[in-house]
Amino acid sequence: MAKPDKQSGRRYTEAEVRAILERALRDAQARDVGHDELVAAAEEIGISRGAIEAASRDIEHFRGEAEARAAILARRRKGFRSHLFSFLVVNAFLFAINALTPGPWWFFWPLLGWGLGLAFHARAALSSDVSPRQLRRQIERSAALARREEERRLKERRRVEQLERKQRLERSAEELGHAVEEGVA
Numbered sequence: 001m002a003k004p005d006k007q008s009g010r011r012y013t014e015a016e017v018r019a020i021l022e023r024a025l026r027d028a029q030a031r032d033v034g035h036d037e038l039v040a041a042a043e044e045i046g047i048s049r050g051a052i053e054a055a056s057r058d059i060e061h062f063r064g065e066a067e068a069r070a071a072i073l074a075r076r077r078k079g080f081r082s083h084l085f086s087f088l089v090v091n092a093f094l095f096a097i098n099a100l101t102p103g104p105w106w107f108f109w110p111l112l113g114w115g116l117g118l119a120f121h122a123r124a125a126l127s128s129d130v131s132p133r134q135l136r137r138q139i140e141r142s143a144a145l146a147r148r149e150e151e152r153r154l155k156e157r158r159r160v161e162q163l164e165r166k167q168r169l170e171r172s173a174e175e176l177g178h179a180v181e182e183g184v185a
Helices: 014-027 035-044 049-100 108-125 132-184
Strands: none
Touching: 035 049, 049 108, 049 132
């Protein structure tokens, strides 16, 4: 028979429970946990299924917002890099034209005008501020993309199933034809 643990009668505050569980999870072997496993573990320590479901929905919402925010910032930065590349190539070309032709230096006028626009673009692209409207639109865009992808997969699966049915039908018809030929002969 196992000896009772010295701490088995000890009581813990909510903050201590949270800290102990977070530490144990950090130290445990890293693996993904399924939703049913999570619910079962929570129920073992007295947390209701409803509380876990609500917390899970909140986490999914925050995960969706974080992914949307990351997508928005990545798209902004990609647009800025493209703008910067165009700025550098075009202004290098204008400088080369100005250097190879006689007359006063004029290449810096388009450089200054475009550079001002590029500076404003840099300010917007390198900012981490994302409005709630932008987040909502990105989440909707991601959801629509996921729906289209799921519809595409479903359509492909139906096409494959239809092709398999057609092939089975053709094989069955061929076998029936052979059986009829053998029976008639």
